[in-house]
Amino acid sequence: MAPGSTPAPVLQAHDIHKSYGRHPVLRGADLTVTPGQLVAVVGENGAGKSTLLKALAGTLPVDSGEVALTGTLGHCPQDPVLNASLTVEQHLHYFAAAHRLPDLDRGRELVDLLGYERYLASVAGELSGGTRQKLNLTLALLHDPDVLLLDEPYQGFDWDTYLRFWDLVEGLRARGKAIVVITHLVFEQDRFDLLADLTDGRLTPRTTSKEGHHVGA
Amino acid sequence: MSVPDALRPRPLYGQFPTALRFCVRDQTRNRLAALLLVLFVPAWYLMMDALAGDTPLDFKLYATGRVLHVDGGHLTLISAGLNSVTMIAGFVVFDAVRKALAFDRRLVFAGYRQSTLIGAKSLAVAVVASGIALYTALAMLPFWRPDPGGWFAVLAGFTAIALTYGALGLLLGVLVKHDLEGFFLIIMGGLMDTFLQNPLGNPLANKPVLEWFPSFGPMQFAVGGSFGNTALWSHLALGLGWAAAFAAIGLVIFRIRTRNRTRRQARRDPVLLPK
Numbered sequence: 001m002a003p004g005s006t007p008a009p010v011l012q013a014h015d016i017h018k019s020y021g022r023h024p025v026l027r028g029a030d031l032t033v034t035p036g037q038l039v040a041v042v043g044e045n046g047a048g049k050s051t052l053l054k055a056l057a058g059t060l061p062v063d064s065g066e067v068a069l070t071g072t073l074g075h076c077p078q079d080p081v082l083n084a085s086l087t088v089e090q091h092l093h094y095f096a097a098a099h100r101l102p103d104l105d106r107g108r109e110l111v112d113l114l115g116y117e118r119y120l121a122s123v124a125g126e127l128s129g130g131t132r133q134k135l136n137l138t139l140a141l142l143h144d145p146d147v148l149l150l151d152e153p154y155q156g157f158d159w160d161t162y163l164r165f166w167d168l169v170e171g172l173r174a175r176g177k178a179i180v181v182i183t184h185l186v187f188e189q190d191r192f193d194l195l196a197d198l199t200d201g202r203l204t205p206r207t208t209s210k211e212g213h214h215v216g217a
Numbered sequence: 218m219s220v221p222d223a224l225r226p227r228p229l230y231g232q233f234p235t236a237l238r239f240c241v242r243d244q245t246r247n248r249l250a251a252l253l254l255v256l257f258v259p260a261w262y263l264m265m266d267a268l269a270g271d272t273p274l275d276f277k278l279y280a281t282g283r284v285l286h287v288d289g290g291h292l293t294l295i296s297a298g299l300n301s302v303t304m305i306a307g308f309v310v311f312d313a314v315r316k317a318l319a320f321d322r323r324l325v326f327a328g329y330r331q332s333t334l335i336g337a338k339s340l341a342v343a344v345v346a347s348g349i350a351l352y353t354a355l356a357m358l359p360f361w362r363p364d365p366g367g368w369f370a371v372l373a374g375f376t377a378i379a380l381t382y383g384a385l386g387l388l389l390g391v392l393v394k395h396d397l398e399g400f401f402l403i404i405m406g407g408l409m410d411t412f413l414q415n416p417l418g419n420p421l422a423n424k425p426v427l428e429w430f431p432s433f434g435p436m437q438f439a440v441g442g443s444f445g446n447t448a449l450w451s452h453l454a455l456g457l458g459w460a461a462a463f464a465a466i467g468l469v470i471f472r473i474r475t476r477n478r479t480r481r482q483a484r485r486d487p488v489l490l491p492k
Contacts, residue, residue, distance in 0.1 A: 059326060077323075081319050083239070083317055085242060086239060093230055096228075096229055097231065097232045097236070097329070098232070098327035098329040099327055099328050100228040100232075101229060102228060102229055103229055139323070143328075
């Protein structure tokens with residue numbers, strides 16, 4: 001690709017190192033993501049995927065390296081972080097206040113897209129695992145972020161919801177949003193612009209990724 | 218993309234009223250605590266009243282040096298009320314704060330101002346603790362009716378200890394790793410603290426060492442007001458001082474544990490995340 005035609009990266013991680021005590025987890029991980037890209041970070045259990053995602057999200061300090069982010073960020077953690085005593089609607093209300101949103105339109109749209117509008121008045125503590133995960137995802141998307149980091153996002157989804165999830169992701173990508181999905185299993189590799197394997201604390205791009213959407217990992 | 222503040226549409230919900238409403242809701246949805254309040258408080262009064270009888274007791278007011286000769290049953294009702302309040306206020310706040318900690322961190326990461334969240338949480342603790350104190354003071358009336366001034370002194374003492382143990386619940390909620398540690402510290406701390414203040418069968422009765430416990434000030438104020446017609450404001454302030462100290466330490470830890478590590482720069486510049 002000719003210099004100058006490459007869109008500016010929206011998220012760039014360079015030489016990320018992170019150890020827990022004497023156990024190194026990330027050993028020089030690099031990742032570059034441009035607007036409209038869909039990237040999968042794939043790794044076995046314990047490979048450090050969630051650590052990488054937290055480092056990218058800024059919720060975990062790293063030992064060395066740098067993460068540069070342009071625009072707004074949405075982060076969907078692997079285990080839903082919800083308040084068991086609040087209803088779905090109250091969660092939307094709380095996060096609309098956090099993001100200073102002028103309305104709840106996007107929140108209601110996401111609830112409809114993911115198909116759980118009948119649970120709006122249910123408290124999170126009484127929701128099924130799959131519905132909790134839908135709410136978890138909705139909260140990450142509520143402010144329509146430029147970069148979305150998803151940690152095992154479709155865990156617990158049924159097939160219908162899994163397809164709705166991909167419709168949602170395609171819609172985001174079409175609007176130039178960058179999405180990084182962290183997963184231990186990739187069912188449909190051709191959905192992604194880039195697949196990067198997290199092995200020995202470093203990211204290695206797979207050659208099977210889509211042509212024409214080159215990114216360096 | 219950032220938009221200048223003047224052009225940004227008005228937010229639908231204010232951060233402070235939203236956080237206050239949901240923090241209060243969080244702390245009032247604890248069914249076990251509600252059950253303890255409704256059933257345990259009257260049962261505890263009944264039991265302690267029967268245990269103490271009307272044995273006369275000597276109680277020293279430290280502010281004046283006076284020793285009051287008081288009805289042991291009535292005095293024991295005050296210490297039983299204080300004890301109930303320590304347990305219930307501490308338990309309610311500890312449970313709510315501990316369960317919401319990861320969620321609060323997510324809210325801060327999403328853009329909630331920490332100071333707003335802290336302010337709302339503190340006010341919610343104060344509202345809930347005051348409600349618990351009011352109920353406990355009202356529940357005492359079937360057993361003993363002091364004059365109105367005396368009852369207000371008991372209410373003020375209960376409120377001070379409720380705020381203290383609510384603040385301790387907040388501190389433990391952001392500090393300890395497991396539920397049991399927090400519950401144990403609140404229950405045992407509250408029991409030891411309040412029972413030592415009552416001279417009934419207590420070898421440490423009226424000894425200066427009692428001044429070092431959180432319920433010393435509230436007990437002195439409640440007894441001084443209800444038996445001695447004296448308002449020992451400095452002792453009420455001492456109780457509130459304990460509440461302020463626990464709350465300050467807890468809120469500093471809360472601030473550290475919920476901080477957002479991203480360093481925002483000027484708009485359109487990359488946001489550098491920390492090493």
